[in-house]
Amino acid sequence: MSAENLEPSEFSSRQNAVLEQALQLLVEGGEKALTTSGLARAASCSKESLYKWFGDRDGLLSAMIAYQASKVRTVELHGERMTPAALREHLTVFAKDLLEVLAGDVSLALNRLAIGQSHRSGSKLGRLLIERGRRQIDRRAMALIDAGKRGGVLRFNDGDEAYHTLYGLIVSDLHVRMLLGEPSIKDSGKKAERAVDAFLQLYGTEKAKADIPALT
Amino acid sequence: MSAENLEPSEFSSRQNAVLEQALQLLVEGGEKALTTSGLARAASCSKESLYKWFGDRDGLLSAMIAYQASKVRTVELHGERMTPAALREHLTVFAKDLLEVLAGDVSLALNRLAIGQSHRSGSKLGRLLIERGRRQIDRRAMALIDAGKRGGVLRFNDGDEAYHTLYGLIVSDLHVRMLLGEPSIKDSGKKAERAVDAFLQLYGTEKAKADIPALT
DNA sequence: TGCGAACCGTACCGTACGGTACTTTTGAGG
DNA sequence: CCTCAAAAGTACCGTACGGTACGGTTCGCA
Numbered sequence: 001m002s003a004e005n006l007e008p009s010e011f012s013s014r015q016n017a018v019l020e021q022a023l024q025l026l027v028e029g030g031e032k033a034l035t036t037s038g039l040a041r042a043a044s045c046s047k048e049s050l051y052k053w054f055g056d057r058d059g060l061l062s063a064m065i066a067y068q069a070s071k072v073r074t075v076e077l078h079g080e081r082m083t084p085a086a087l088r089e090h091l092t093v094f095a096k097d098l099l100e101v102l103a104g105d106v107s108l109a110l111n112r113l114a115i116g117q118s119h120r121s122g123s124k125l126g127r128l129l130i131e132r133g134r135r136q137i138d139r140r141a142m143a144l145i146d147a148g149k150r151g152g153v154l155r156f157n158d159g160d161e162a163y164h165t166l167y168g169l170i171v172s173d174l175h176v177r178m179l180l181g182e183p184s185i186k187d188s189g190k191k192a193e194r195a196v197d198a199f200l201q202l203y204g205t206e207k208a209k210a211d212i213p214a215l216t
Numbered sequence: 217m218s219a220e221n222l223e224p225s226e227f228s229s230r231q232n233a234v235l236e237q238a239l240q241l242l243v244e245g246g247e248k249a250l251t252t253s254g255l256a257r258a259a260s261c262s263k264e265s266l267y268k269w270f271g272d273r274d275g276l277l278s279a280m281i282a283y284q285a286s287k288v289r290t291v292e293l294h295g296e297r298m299t300p301a302a303l304r305e306h307l308t309v310f311a312k313d314l315l316e317v318l319a320g321d322v323s324l325a326l327n328r329l330a331i332g333q334s335h336r337s338g339s340k341l342g343r344l345l346i347e348r349g350r351r352q353i354d355r356r357a358m359a360l361i362d363a364g365k366r367g368g369v370l371r372f373n374d375g376d377e378a379y380h381t382l383y384g385l386i387v388s389d390l391h392v393r394m395l396l397g398e399p400s401i402k403d404s405g406k407k408a409e410r411a412v413d414a415f416l417q418l419y420g421t422e423k424a425k426a427d428i429p430a431l432t
Numbered sequence: 433t434g435c436g437a438a439c440c441g442t443a444c445c446g447t448a449c450g451g452t453a454c455t456t457t458t459g460a461g462g
Numbered sequence: 463c464c465t466c467a468a469a470a471g472t473a474c475c476g477t478a479c480g481g482t483a484c485g486g487t488t489c490g491c492a
Contacts, residue, residue, distance in 0.1 A: 014469095030335025036450060046470045047451075057450065109335075115395045116332030119246025119325075123397025130396055164388045165414060172384035175392055179331045180346055181339025198381060202414055230439095252480060262440045263481075273480065433492100440487075448479090457470070462463105 010066060015053055018043045019067040022060065027109045031116060036060075061117070062128055065110055069132035077143045082151030084208040088196060090144050095170045095192035098137060102175050103184050107133075111179055141166065153208045162203050169195040226282060231269055234259040235283040238276065243325045247332060252276075277333070278344055281326055285348035293359045298367030300424040304412060306360050311386045311408035314353060318391050319400050323349075327395055357382065369424045378419050385411040 011019065021043040026034045036057060040047045054060040080086070101107055110133070114125040141163050148154035156162040170192060174185060185191065197212050204212070227235065237259040242250045252273060256263045270276040296302070317323055326349070330341040357379050364370035372378040386408060390401060401407065413428050420428070 031332065032336070035448085037448090040470090044470080046472090048453085048471095049469055051451070052469090111392070111396075112331050112334060115328050116247065118328060118395065118397035120248070126396030126398065130393065130398065161410070165385065168384035168386075168388035168411075169381065170384075171389065172380045173387065173391070175389070176327070176395075177346065179334065179392075179395075180327075180342030181334035182342065182346065194377070195384075198418055202417060251478085253478090256441090260440080262442090264441095264483085265439060267481070268439090435490105435492085437490090438488085440485105442484090442486105444483075445481085446479105449477090451475090453472105453474080455470100455472085458468085460465105460467095462465085 010070065011053075011063065014045075015063075016067060018045055018050070018053075019064055022064050023068060023106055023109070026064070026113060027105045030109070031113050058124070061113065061125055065114070065125065065128050066132060068106060068110060069136075072133075072136050074136040074140055077140070077147060080147075082147045082153055084153050084204070084210070087144070087148045087151070087153050087208070088200065088211075091166075091196045091199065092193055094141060094144060095195050096189060098167075098170055099174070099185075099188045099192060101137070102171065103178060103188075108178060111175075115179065138163070148208075153205060154203050155205050156203050165202065166195070166199045169198050226286065227269075227279065230261075231279075232283060234261055234266070234269075235280055238280050239284060239322055239325070242280070242329060243321045246325070247329050274340070277329065277341055281330070281341065281344050282348060284322060284326060285352075288349075288352050290352040290356055293356070293363060296363075298363045298369055300369050300420070300426070303360070303364045303367070303369050303424070304416065304427075307382075307412045307415065308408055310357060310360060311411050312405060314383075314386055315390070315401075315404045315408060317353070318387065319394060319404070324394060331395065354379070364424075369421055370419050371421050372419050381418065382411070382415045385414050 009016070018039070022034060022039050025039060025042060036047050036050055039045075039060075040050060050060065054063050077090075110129060114123075114129045117123075118126040142159060145154060145156075145159055145162055145166070149156065149159075154162070178184065200208050200212055225232070234255070238250060238255050241255060241258060252263050252266055255261075255276075256266060266276065270279050293306075298306075326345060330339075330345045333339075334342040358375060361370060361372075361375055361378055361382070365372065365375075370378070394400065416424050416428055
């Protein structure tokens with residue numbers, strides 16, 4: 001367990017504070033509210049420092065995404081024996097977490113920012129957001145699904161396809177609707193459970209399907 | 217059959233031509249390429265006309281969404297008897313159409329525009345996009361699903377939930393990924409069929425499940 | 433032929449932003 | 463106490479955009 005995998009922060013604490021302020025401005029007022037002058041004023045730093053640290057405005061936006069991603073720590077799965085009930089519980093927690101993350105202020109603001117910029121610059125921000133922000137979630141889900149297969153609770157050939165199915169069942173079009181400004185969903189807990197039930201019905205082995213309530 | 221329900225075009229043909237040019241500019245260069253001066257130059261009209269017709273820039277953006285939505289015509293479902301095979305075929309066509317629409321240049325550009333603006337103005341553009349651009353698709357899918365239920369091929373209590381499940385199975389996270397600039401997907405036809413298979417396995421009655429290939 | 437409305441082209445205005453330069457302050461090390 | 467580098471604060475520049483004003487032009491219509 002060396003120190004390197006802790007991602008050496010990549011930025012100094014002062015810079016992190018400035019990036020935090022930048023995220024706050026972005027959440028409060030959208031992209032047009034995130035001006036270099038405004039950030040310098042709000043964070044009590046000079047514009048010259050901003051350009052020295054981050055290069056230009058695009059560098060600042062990239063740094064914001066990297067900083068936000070660095071705050072997320074993945075939950076590791078201990079090699080526990082995966083019973084149907086345990087898998088179902090883990091999947092449900094994952095589904096609820098996923099919906100909660102996607103509905104978060106900062107997540108929505110950063111996704112809106114990257115999507116709004118995804119025409120220019122070879123969609124650099126978009127790639128960054130997918131790679132740095134999504135990897136943790138993907139790995140957690142894939143670990144769960146693989147554990148389910150090893151435990152004989154799930155059955156599938158293509159793990160990626162199973163994962164994408166799970167993702168679609170959980171999120172459906174909620175993410176895009178939230179990005180478009182629709183107020184958040186009620187009953188996200190219920191929705192998460194229904195999604196997991198459907199997933200188990202599709203990919204569960206017989207012993208997993210035993211206690212799934214009828215979909216209708 | 218009065219002329220009113222044909223949506224009196226809402227704009228003159230000259231204005232439609234300008235809106236078409238505006239869409240083209242948006243697709244080519246993103247939002248920052250859609251300036252009033254640039255549009256006036258490209259469409260050979262005066263800025264004064266733009267402001268007379270659409271009020272201000274926001275009005276122009278709204279008009280672009282309304283115009284694009286007015287080009288879509290829903291495919292009506294004749295009251296045909298719905299056999300399992302017919303439903304499956306219809307659903308597959310729907311799934312392919314949906315993926316094709318979402319991957320379209322203009323659709324992506326308008327969604328990016330609305331998402332980028334969804335902080336200001338009470339997300340007016342976002343609501344407009346959902347209501348005017350999505351209704352056709354939703355109604356077509358709901359008609360299909362209802363026909364399947366009436367024909368005894370599908371079984372469910374909540375039609376909306378069934379539809380959202382279908383949508384999630386088809387689209388998964390593809391829409392957001394494309395919005396973020398990821399190049400389009402290969403094998404969208406294959407993906408559509410797998411989604412329909414999964415949907416039928418979840419919501420189909422016995423006679424519908426007969427000819428579903430195994431998911432694994 | 434003459435009239436009037438709509439419209440084009442262009443010039444203009446105020447503003448606000450990204451980025452740069454310069455002066456002053458801070459604060460850690462010797 | 464002195465030094466020096468980093469950073470704050472401020473002023474500045476060029477540009478580009480949204481929006482307005484105005485003179486010239488087209489075109490339907492009487």
